[in-house]
Amino acid sequence: MEFKEQVITYKDKIVFIKLSMPNFNRTLKQYVEDEACFMFVNKGEVGVRSQDDYLKLNKDVGMLAKCLNYFFEPSNNKQVCDEGIESVGVFLYPSLVKDLFEFDLSTSNYNVPYNLKQVQIDRLLENYKESINILLDNPELADESIIKTKLKEFVLLVSKSSEAPSQLDFLAALFKPNEVAFKTTIQHNLYADLSLTELAALCHLSLSSFKRKFKEVFGESPKRYIAKKKVEKAATLLKANDLRVSDIAYEVGFDSMATFSRNFTNTYGVSPSEYRVS
Structure with a gap:
């Protein structure tokens, strides 16, 4: 089609x-x-x-x-x-x-x-x-x-x-759109595989304005904060269920296993598989 x-x-x-x-x-x-x-x-x-x-x-x-x-x-x-x-x-x-x-x-x-x-x-x-x-x-x-x-x-x-x-x-x-708080938008879409440009679009902001606003609200850069939160959720899932590591990476919003593994290892000092059995 x-x-x-x-x-x-x-x-x-x-x-x-x-x-x-x-x-x-x-x-x-x-x-x-x-x-x-x-x-x-x-x-x-x-x-x-x-x-x-x-x-x-x-x-x-x-x-x-x-x-x-x-x-x-x-x-x-x-x-x-x-x-x-x-x-x-x-x-x-x-x-x-x-x-x-x-x-x-x-x-x-x-x-x-x-x-x-x-x-x-x-x-x-x-x-x-x-x-x-x-x-x-x-x-x-x-x-x-x-x-x-x-x-x-x-x-x-x-x-x-x-x-x-x-x-x-x-x-x-x-024709009366409801105001949605910036923090609510981020929290609701935290584990989607959205790029920063796409998150900015949801907030009706340019990318530069989005980054400034994010730093004001969360105290650190969006890239660092979002990666940290995704890895924290992945760690919880690795201990709580038997999902494949690749499924967990997708579940928390990473677009590739390589990116997920790199971020996880940087945070916890071991790979996701090693963390699960440790």
């Missing part, structure tokens, strides 16, 4: 998109101001990593997302991963909300305690997804009136499942 993208736009903004791709590496969904989206999965499975969440999405579970940086990650289920991924996205913007509903989002103070949310795909949402698939496969059908109708239908369906007091409140909350 080759990479394929199909889009439908309304007032020069993408509102529906279908992406089909084979195996992929971790991919950043870049922050876009005043953009919220819903993601359906037609085929395969994908992980989503944000500041303080890690979600798994498949044909039975979709995702509602506010405007923030997050990563799409391949599934650790090899069979599913080999099938590739096909997803459908629905995008909303304040300017389109005003056009569709004549809502003034500033009149609502409603908020919700999440930036990403898993949503079970019930029969109504499944039928909605199939209708969007048809439009994406036959874009000549997607005139302005149909697009407006499908966007309104989406807001009605998802706002009801979110149990928001009203459609206005549901939409207002979508």
